[in-house]
Amino acid sequence: MSNVRVRFAPSPTGFVHIGSLRTALYNFLFARHNDGKYILRIEDTDRTRFVDGAIENLIASMEWAGIKHDEGVFVEDGEVVQKGDFGPYIQSERLDIYKKYIDELIEKGYAYYCFCSRERIDKVREEQKAQGKIPKYDGYCRSIDIEEARERIANGEEYVVRLKLPANKNIEFNDLVRGKVTINTNDMDDQVLMKSDGFPTYHFAVVVDDHLMEISHIVRGEEWLPSTPKHVFMFEVFGWDTPTYVHLPTVLNKDKKKLSKRQGDVSVTDFKDKGYLPEALNNYLALVGWSPESNEEIFNMEELIKEFSFDRVSKTGGVFDKDKLDWVNGQYIRETSLDDLTQLTIPYLKNAGYIDDKDVENRYDWIKTMVSTVKENLSYIAEITKKVDIYFNHEISSGDEEVINILQGKQVPTLLDVFREELEEIDEIDEEFAKSVIKKIQKKTKIKGKNLFMPIRAMLTGQLHGPEMVNIIWVLGKQNILKRIEYVENSILNKNIDKEK
Template sequence: MNEVRTRFAPSPTGYMHIGNLRTALYAYLIAKKHNGKFILRIEDTDQGRYVEGAVDVIYNTLNIVGMKHDEGPDIGGPYGPYVQSERQDIYKEYAQKLVESGDAYYCFCTKERLENLRHDCEARKMPFKYDGYCRSLSKAEIEDRIANGEEYVIRQRIPDRGVTTFKDEVYGKIAVENETLDDNILIKSDGMPTYNFANVVDDHLMGITHVVRGSEYLSSTPKYNLLYKAFGWEIPNYIHLPLIMKDNGKKLSKREGDASFEDFYNKGYLKEAIINYIALLGWSPGTEQEVFTLDELIQAFSIKGLNKSSAIFDPNKLRWMNGEHIRRKSLEEFHELALPYYKEVIKDADIDPMKLSKLLHVRTEVLSEIPENIDFVEKLPEYDVDLYVHKKMKTNLENSKEALIRAYDVLEKLDKWEEEIIHDILMDLVKDMGVKNGQVLWPVRTALSGKKFTPGGAIELAGLLGKEETLRRLRIGIDKLSK
């Protein structure tokens, strides 16, 4: 078997959306699974859509997630340049070869003529297809018109008859009648190639063995294969990926405001979790395992596991998976990740951040939610006394007040302020009062946090806040319930 070579060929249009990153991931996994090469190529032939800084976004994203390319614009390689706008002479050379072989031709049709043709197709409720008006121009006429400075494009000459058949690794055998295909443009009037032409030339010259791309390119693949055939080149293995959809039936898109990799990453989702989740959007490992590292994905990945049906992007599943990856980290690793979020809301030097990490490590799903979950530590928020009323805990305003008074009395007497001691003294109080645990612990937790949900219970919060602050907040709670 020849060396497996895959490529990720994004357009620099602003950000890395989830579908793009999944394409890159699958191409990377196929290459690494077979000890092959993963190539990065920048497809910037559509200069109108170019966004300044977008190439850096591509580099940064691949670097963050650990998908290191073996060849590319920034590191070079034997098949460069790896930016399409720097390869114009190559495309012109190969387009000219097609003209000479009769597989392409010069087209001088104006925008006005093409627009009229488009309107005519619409009126007849037919898909737009170029009518071949310039197919039979003589060599002399072509030379004269070029010499006169007329604008032109170079179009692919699609056979009028016959069927083009190809095999896709996901969708199987596909056959298309040639008469349904359009003579698409290969070289635009500005001299730049279209994607339809450049990707074929580049994939061949760069030795790409497996082409991984979205299923939206399935309909164009017969045209690509006719180009391969015209040049006498070997056709690569095709892997077309199903769309990623939202649960409302729409596909994910930047225009719809759907989040990019960068958006999720900046919100506190771990890179490992994002990669893990998008790997499962259209691929199944064939086992019950759901949580993978990148190395584990390389070992487990198989093209046979790819699905034809569209994948549904579920933010809740991503959230769950992020929590799983957070819990896979050691306490020290989590602490390093969480520290910047602590600093957003906690200025009190007396608070031990490691104590916070011990509380939050197993309770955090998204890092960016840490500040709102711990803001009570720095300052007790204003809260309503109704918070003390909890049906399940069997608490009301009256027994909550009693619990706080009794808790204050026993905690005030402690010389050592350690969680184990706090636990024992409060459990003794529960026994002494002859009530369920919740009738003491819920009011204490409420008084210490002023919140319905906290990253820990009454005992952990008391240990975190310290004796002086704990007693101060209990007094505030008693006062609120006395009014």
């Protein structure tokens, strides 16, 4: 497909929603699949919702995710810059452009000045609701002569500019996901195109920008579907080619409702902060609403670009299942090299107080071994602090009855005595000691199998299952193991368990 140009056009109103990331991803995949261009445009005409720093946060989130645009708005050396032949790419810098085209629309008779107050409009709509009608503007100002309107404006009256839709006209367009869509103008409103503050509404600016930036495909959420006929109408009356529309299904939660912050993490930053890998997040998000021809679930970016098409995007909402995301992310963690994974975990381990800069400098191999023992069970990087807690907390909860029963076995005092004897013969645990000590304990005590391994694991970790014992022993070190032996002897063998734990 030649001359494909798509755009992701968010508003700088705060955090980047995970649904917005998926819209950006689909735009990016489609552009790359077709050797096209992917543009980032900032739609900031709603000044009441503008948030300082939101543009920088938005671009940082996209860069972290690896969804890189070809032209539009960038951040370089902390400054917002624009690159490309179709700028400005920030709508608030395009007001003169919108003024030119709104005047043209008025001259052609497809838009008009409206002087109705907010109170009047609210009253009309309340009356319409009471009569069971669709609430919309009643066209009160449609017939005002243009010269009269301009005189009223000159006298300082506040006004907006509205779209002048024809009566009872079917507007049709083809959507690559929805197919043919037809809506009658009788079911539509005379949309405000230019607000009283001189800024265009989304509905006007998006049409002008998409035409002037030569956008070939408009890929956006299905919430814009009811507004699209107004946009198609404006393309037609301006005499411009209408782009191809693609309205994506909504990202839903498990209850099949729109994903919102009330249900937990929904922003890209939330997932970044918890240590989800961007490759995994993209992989999973691509599958929330799109299905590949194969039954594969793990795709790198190159594979997604090769496979992606709108033919296989669902009409129904895609469910964002965090458990499935955790599974996908876990697959990527397992494929990450131990050195890279260790580097990713260090900030979380430092923040939890488990390690410090000296440990990173002098005990890196120890940290790496510790990470290796839990790597297979990580769903996201921040989870490392829970998984390695076994190395930093020697107390055992009174609620772990199975663990306590194992540690109260009649052979346990003997095992602990012999383990202590072995530890007292060395200065510090090395790899050789970690590999041999269990066999030495077995040889001295004649205790085998579960009766040997289960109590030792329970004493060391407070758990009955987990990483290899050799790594646990080496990571814990001599002093920690001695503390655990003493704790079990005093608090469990003597049954002095803190009931509040």
